[in-house]
Amino acid sequence: MPARDSGIIVVMTNMPDRASALALARELVERRLAACVNVMGECASTYRWRGAIEQAAEVPVFIKAVRDAYAPLEQAIRALHPYELPEIVAVPVVAGLADYLDWVAAPDRPESSA
Numbered sequence: 001m002p003a004r005d006s007g008i009i010v011v012m013t014n015m016p017d018r019a020s021a022l023a024l025a026r027e028l029v030e031r032r033l034a035a036c037v038n039v040m041g042e043c044a045s046t047y048r049w050r051g052a053i054e055q056a057a058e059v060p061v062f063i064k065a066v067r068d069a070y071a072p073l074e075q076a077i078r079a080l081h082p083y084e085l086p087e088i089v090a091v092p093v094v095a096g097l098a099d100y101l102d103w104v105a106a107p108d109r110p111e112s113s114a
Contacts, residue, residue: 008093008104009067013077013086014045014058021059024080028063033073035104038062064104067092 011034015021018039025037040060047054065073070090077088093101 004094006093006096006101006105007067008096008101009065009070009090010093011063011065011070011073011077011088011090013061013063013081013088014043015061016056016058016082018042018059020082021061024061024077025063027080028073028076031076033069033076034063034065035106036064064093066105 013024015024021039025034025039028034028037038061040062042057042059045056045058047056063073067090074088077086
């Protein structure tokens with residue numbers, strides 16, 4: 001299947017705990033900045049920060065949204081995120097189930113659709 005521009009993105013971030021991840025997910029969906037947010041299980045992250053190698057338990061969050069909503073989505077994540085420098089990475093969706101991608105892109109998603 002050739003790649004195409006679906007206009008859908010998946011935005012990834014990590015939160016320090018499950019409660020903050022669930023709060024972020026709910027807020028983004030309530031504001032209609034995301035169609036769906038997956039809060040994953042805790043993972044171990046290793047990274048360099050201010051010259052030292054750090055390790056932390058984090059909760060990955062995957063946010064499905066339309067690319068046109070990226071700017072306000074990023075702004076909301078930054079405002080709601082407790083980290084000084086949060087990971088906010090968006091990747092384009094180049095293929096997927098057409099009905100699902102249409103649902104993500106729908107400006108007024110029916111309540112029973114996911």
